[in-house]
Amino acid sequence: xxxxxxxxxxxxxxxxxxxxxxxxxxxxxxxxxxxxxxxxxxxxxxxxxxxxxxxxxxxxxxxxxxxxxxxxxxxxxxxxxxxxxxxxxxxxxxxxxxxxxxxxxxxxxxxxxxxxxxxxxxxxxxxxxxxxxxxxxxxxxxxxxxxxxxxxxxxxxxxxxxxxxxxxxxxxxxxxxxxxxxxxxxxxxxxxxxxxxxxxxxxxxxxxxxxxxxxxxxxxxxxxxxxxxxxxxxxxxxxxxxxxxxxxxxxxxxxxxxxxxxxxxxxxxxxxxxxxxxxxxxxxxxxxxxxxxxxxxxxxxxxxxxxxxxxxxxxxxxxxxxxxxxxxxxxxxxxxxxxxxxxxxxxxxxxxxxxxxxxxxxxxxxxxxxxxxxxxxxxxxxxxxxxxx
Numbered sequence: 153x154x155x156x157x158x159x160x161x162x163x164x165x166x167x168x169x170x171x172x173x174x175x176x177x178x179x180x181x182x183x184x185x186x187x188x189x190x191x192x193x194x195x196x197x198x199x200x201x202x203x204x205x206x207x208x209x210x211x212x213x214x215x216x217x218x219x220x221x222x223x224x225x226x227x228x229x230x231x232x233x234x235x236x237x238x239x240x241x242x243x244x245x246x247x248x249x250x251x252x253x254x255x256x257x258x259x260x261x262x263x264x265x266x267x268x269x270x271x272x273x274x275x276x277x278x279x280x281x282x283x284x285x286x287x288x289x290x291x292x293x294x295x296x297x298x299x300x301x302x303x304x305x306x307x308x309x310x311x312x313x314x315x316x317x318x319x320x321x322x323x324x325x326x327x328x329x330x331x332x333x334x335x336x337x338x339x340x341x342x343x344x345x346x347x348x349x350x351x352x353x354x355x356x357x358x359x360x361x362x363x364x365x366x367x368x369x370x371x372x373x374x375x376x377x378x379x380x381x382x383x384x385x386x387x388x389x390x391x392x393x394x395x396x397x398x399x400x401x402x403x404x405x406x407x408x409x410x411x412x413x414x415x416x417x418x419x420x421x422x423x424x425x426x427x428x429x430x431x432x433x434x435x436x437x438x439x440x441x442x443x444x445x446x447x448x449x450x451x452x453x454x455x456x457x458x459x460x461x462x463x464x465x466x467x468x469x470x471x472x473x474x475x476x477x478x479x480x481x482x483x484x485x486x487x488x489x490x491x492x493x494x495x496x497x498x499x500x501x502x503x504x505x506x507x508x509x510x511x512x513x514x515x516x517x518x519x520x521x522x523x524x525x526x527x528x529x530x531x532x533x534x535x536x537x538x539x540x541x
Contacts, residue, residue: 153252153253153277154199154250154251154252154253155197155198155199155251155252155253155254155255155273155318156198156199156200156201156202156227156247156248156251156253156254156255156321157192157198157200157201157202157225157254157255157256157257157316158201158202158204158240158243158244158246158247158254158255158256158257159188159189159192159201159202159203159204159243159257159258159259160204160232160236160239160240160243160256160257160258160259161173161175161185161203161204161205161209161232161258161259161260162204162205162206162209162231162232162233162236162239163206163236163239163260164206165260165367167367167368168366168367168368168369168371168372169368169369170369172209172212173206173209173212174260174366174372175188175259175260176209176212176213176216177372179262179366179372179375179376179379180376180379180381180535181379181381181470181472181473181533181535182220182470182472182535183216183220184259184260184262184366185213185216185259185262186216186220186223187262188257188259188260188261188262188264189201189203189223189225189226189259190223191262191263191264191265192225192257192264192269193223193224193225194266195266195269195270197266197269197270197273198225198255199225199251200225200226200227200228200247200248200251201223201225201226201227202226202227202228202229202230202243202244202246202247203226203228203229203230203243203259204229204230204231204232204239204240204242204243205229205230205231205232206231206232207231207232210229210231213229217503218503218504218505219503219504219505219506220502220503220506221497221501221502221503228246230242230243230245230246235337237328237331237337237338237344240256240328240341241328241329241332243256244256244321244324244325244328245325247321247325251321252277252320252321253273253276253277253318253319253320253321254318254319254320254321254324254325255269255272255273255276255315255316255317255318256315256316256317256318256319256324256341257315257316257317258315258365260365260366260367261314261315261363261364261365261366262366263359263362263363263364263375264315264316264359264363265357265358265359265363267357267358267359268284268316268357268358268359268360268363269316271284271355271357272284272316272317272318272355273318275318275353275355276318276319276320279353280319280320280323280349280353281317281318281319281320281342281345281352281353282316282317282318282319282353282355283313283314283317283318283341283342283352283353283354283355284313284314284315284316284317284354284355284356284357284360284363285311285312285313285314285354285355285356285360286311286312286314286356286360286361286363287307287310287311287312287356287361288307288310288311288312289307290307291304291307292304292305292307292310293305311354311356313340313342313354314360314363314365315340315341315365317340317341317342317345317352319341319345323345323349324341324344324345326348327344327345327347327348327349328344330348331344331347331348379535379536380535380536381472381533381534381535381536382431382432382469382533382534382536383431383531383532383533383534384426384427384428384429384430384431384432384531384532384534385426385427385430385529385530385531386422386423386424386425386426386427386428386429386430386436386529386530386531386532387423387426387527387528387529387530388419388420388422388423388426388527388528389419389519389525389526389527389528390411390412390413390417390419390422390525390526391411391412391524391525392409392410392411392412392523392524392525392526393409393410393411393412394408394409395410396409396410396411396412396417397410397416398410398411398483399411399416399417399418399452399453400418400419400420400421400478400485400488400492400526400528401418401420401421401424401476401491401492401493401495401496401509402418402421402452402453402454402492402495402496402499403488403491403492403495405483405485405488406483407482407483411525411526413443414443414448414449414450415441415443415448415449415450415451415452415453415456416450416451416452416453417453418452418453418454419478419526419527419528420476420478420492420509420528420530421453421454421456421457422437422453422528423476423528423529423530424457424474424476424496424528424530424532425437425453425456425457425460426530427474427530427531427532428460428461428463428464428471428532428534429460429463431464431469431532431534432463432464432467432469432534434463437456437460440456440459440460441456454495454499457499458499461499461500461501464534467536468536469534469535469536470501470534470535470536471500471501471502471506471532471533471534472502472506472532472533472534472535473502473506473507473508473532473533474496474500474502474506474507474508474530474531474532474533475508475510475530475531475532476492476496476508476509476510476528476529476530477509477510477511477512477528477529477530478509478510478511478512478526478527478528479511479512479513479514479520479526479527479528479529480511480513480520480526481513481514481516481520481521481522481523482523484511485511486511489509489510489511492509493507493508493509494507496509
């Protein structure tokens with residue numbers, strides 16, 4: 153069984169009152185679209201994602217992937233239509249014909265959980281459809297359009313449909329093509345399916361109450377309050393010594409001397425690790441990787457950074473951005489900055505623009521200026537929240 157997601161992000165989101173498409177707005181240090189794609193990708197249940205965007209937003213999406221990193225599951229980006237219905241159809245047509253199941257999801261619902269996705273796919277496999285819903289908590293009034301009479305509906309019998317709405321690919325594609333032929337207009341995918349095939353299978357799952365669609369500016373303000381951010385700073389210094397390799401941010405730097413230390417003495421990576429550990433309240437690298445431990449003798453600091461990042465993720469945090477400054481009189485580091493940034497971006501799981509490295513001299517002052525050693529400082533911003541299981 154293979155499954156794809158069609159993520160619909162081609163609207164304007166005018167009710168939110170932003171100058172650009174609301175899915176590119178930041179929420180807890182990450183764009184709404186980036187958070188949505190990451191949530192779907194993290195389930196590991198999709199072999200691909202067809203992302204549907206308006207033509208006007210293609211440049212914004214390219215900028216997003218440069219700053220936050222591309223989602224590996226996005227296999228194709230499709231231009232949307234004049235309505236959501238047309239956009240979904242364009243997305244469905246882009247899904248390979250050998251795919252069994254398609255989950256249609258609004259990008260403005262970035263808090264989707266694995267439990268929701270899993271249940272929707274399971275029901276689509278067994279029953280042909282799986283539509284996430286939530287109980288209606290407000291009292292609903294029905295106003296007769298002809299008489300104006302008002303009556304109260306029993307909310308126990310009502311459900312608010314959400315996304316993902318998941319179906320067998322061939323069936324939902326046929327329903328959408330039929331709707332286009334007959335001029336049907338519907339507000340969601342389940343409505344299209346119902347008109348062609350009949351009743352859909354609704355379900356509730358843990359997290360459905362928080363799987364809200366960000367529609368108004370108030371939604372953004374309310375959900376932003378659920379995020380926690382932390383800042384960490386780090387500093388390290390090592391002495392230069394002949395016969396050692398010079399490694400900075402995982403990059404080998406040609407020089408007659410290298411940094412002395414128990415590990416590879418990557419001073420920049422060490423400063424960054426201390427910043428990360430400080431932000432999550434886990435002490436410093438000396439506590440986690442003591443220089444008396446033979447296990448860490450000569451080890452690559454990038455491997456140690458990977459261990460620190462596991463701690464960061466275990467505590468529920470993600471890196472928003474990191475900034476590292478290296479103080480060295482020699483050698484000139486400018487030719488190696490891009491490689492260092494790429495190494496850090498990969499290790500931290502962020503886009504290139506979110507992993508900054510810069511180098512400076514001390515105008516021959518201090519131990520760096522006398523070429524006795526090299527120092528580094530780092531600052532990181534972490535974010536937690538929004539992945540509301």
